[in-house]
Amino acid sequence: MLQSISKSLAALVVGVVLGGCHSNAQTAQSADPLSEYHGLYTPSNTEEFQTSMHTNHPDYDWGVWGHNLAKLVKDEATDDMYAIVDGKRSSKQFCFSSQSLYNKVREYVLDQYGWGTADYSERISIMPMDNKTVCTCNDCTARGNTSTNATPAVTAFVERLAEEFPRHKFFTSAYHTTNTPPTTSLAANVGTFVSSIKLPMRVDFTKTEGYNEFVQNVKAWRKQCSRIYVWDYERNYDDYLSPFPCLLAMQARFRLYRDLGVQGVFVNGSGDDYSAFDDMQTYVLALLLDNPDTDVHESIARYYREHYPQTADLLTTYYWGLEQRAQSTNHLLPLYGSMQEMCESYLDVKEFVSFRSQLDKASKLTVGDERKRLNALLTALAYTQLEMYRTGLLAKDEETIGEMREILKGHSELKGMNNRDESGHSIDDYLKKWE
Structure with a gap:
């Protein structure tokens, strides 16, 4: 969704990029909003911080993360794994009706994580490449794809994995070509990341068109999907080094997500790159994810003291x-x-x-x-x-x-x-x- 994710993870070996490093059991879905996943992609969200503040990090908590499906396929990609766009094969996007692509993903999940157990499951995201290209081959079109909507083929692919690996959790995204919700209900072990990119980054966003669009999108996805996470943003991505006072704005967003029944949030920061005030902001964001009504000023003061x-x-x-x-x-x-x-x-x-x-x-x-x-x-x-x-x-x-x-x-x-x-x-x- 933002370049910092793929750019940072590209430097890691495939076992970390795709497999993460954890083997802890993941808790069953909780009815409490925001309680299931507190992802912070910031340099201050270290392993020690994750343990002490109960946060998550994409390098450690996902079997396949974000738009990294291409890294899983790597040099073993075959032509039929790629999309047909305007009648021509394009390596810029995957064909999610491809049996070869499914076999490769299935093989990876089974090899790296097995079938899962009652005490262990893995989070695995299946997202198209980060662009607005859609496969319109005969099979994808038959599933319902259009030139702007890839949701039918992508969700069919994810549902197939979820059925074969019922102990793992599979996620797709409500973003770009997959923003439109599916027309049928998804399995209990399938979730989606709804992007908040159109929700204006300001303290009061309730009178904006982006707010109404975001709320309606979350509600529409909730009708078909029981596990909703939000992919959020908290940094000026053109300038990591200058101050960016996002905490009151983020508090307002987290309160909205809680009220909408969202189970988890991933906050995209500056990844591994230093950013001004990040240590304090990461601390306060962790507190806000636990409780969006946390006193922001007192939390800032306490951290600095x-x-x-x-x-x-x-x-x-x-x-x-x-x-x-x-x-x-x-x-x-x-x-x-x-x-x-x-x-x-x-x-x-x-x-x-x-x-x-x-x-x-x-x-x-x-x-x-x-x-x-x-x-x-x-x-x-x-x-x-x-x-x-x-x-x-x-x-x-x-x-x-x-x-x-x-x-x-x-x-x-x-x-x-x-x-x-x-x-x-x-x-x-x-x-x-x-x-």
């Missing part, structure tokens, strides 16, 4: 101010936004420069883990200030620009701070452009 004892007040005051501004203006938070758009929405240039300067001075009085965390944050915020200079939001100041560039060069010594966005544009290339 524990992990940033010397600078907690400064960090809490500044970040909470961003959240309050986003709430009071109810401006759209850009999932793909420029520095100008962020400043129109919630960033105040002078306030930011003052905050970064104060935090830099305060950091010199800190030690240990707090000093390390602040070093990473200040490195990221140097990029934000450089972008303000580059886009003309700040008047040119060669001395300060040079200082920010030197700070940003330190990214190479920090874990996960290589890329500045979802597309994989590197910080090194950015610095070269300044030269």
Whole structure:
């Protein structure tokens, strides 16, 4: 659904990309909304964090994840596994009526996870390639496919697997060509991810067309599918390094999902790439997934008191101010936004420069883990200030620009701070452009 998933997982060996690393039993479906799956695709959602905060991560919790079916097939793909589009074979999409494709997936599931047991099952997602191409071969068309709707063939494929492996759970997606719900009820061990991409990223979205469309889509899928998860988004995917005050907006979304009876949520963040304030935001998001009515301000303050004892007040005051501004203006938070758009929405240039300067001075009085965390944050915020200079939001100041560039060069010594966005544009290339 977003490039960060496939790009990050592509670097992993197939056993991790497709198979995950867990062998724990998955609990039976719970009647409690949001209780079944708390997926966070963020650098701070480590194995230790998952254990302590009861969160999930796609690298560990799925037999096949997202749009990674192509990685399962790999070099063993045959022509008949691919779609017929406009009368021609296309390797850009699968044919979900293909017996060869089914045999390959079946073989993989059986080899890696067996039939499952009363105490063990695997989550396996079967999604088309991430585009709007649909197979319209004779078999897929006979199942009900059209040039824009792949749901009939995809759900038939998933239902067939679910029937053969009743102890495993199989998921498809309500996204792009599979957004239309099936016309018949799906098995109890079949679920779907409904994408929230059209639900505006703002604190109050209830008066928008996207809200009505999303709610109706969830309700329509619930009529045919008993297990509904939401695939959600919480980052500016064009800029991981600048502040993005998403917590009050995410709280509103989680409350909506709870009211709609959604059983699980996957929150797509920056994957393995560092993003500003991610450690605190991941902590608060985990709390909100447990209870959407959690006090966001108190949770932010508590996290900073524990992990940033010397600078907690400064960090809490500044970040909470961003959240309050986003709430009071109810401006759209850009999932793909420029520095100008962020400043129109919630960033105040002078306030930011003052905050970064104060935090830099305060950091010199800190030690240990707090000093390390602040070093990473200040490195990221140097990029934000450089972008303000580059886009003309700040008047040119060669001395300060040079200082920010030197700070940003330190990214190479920090874990996960290589890329500045979802597309994989590197910080090194950015610095070269300044030269």
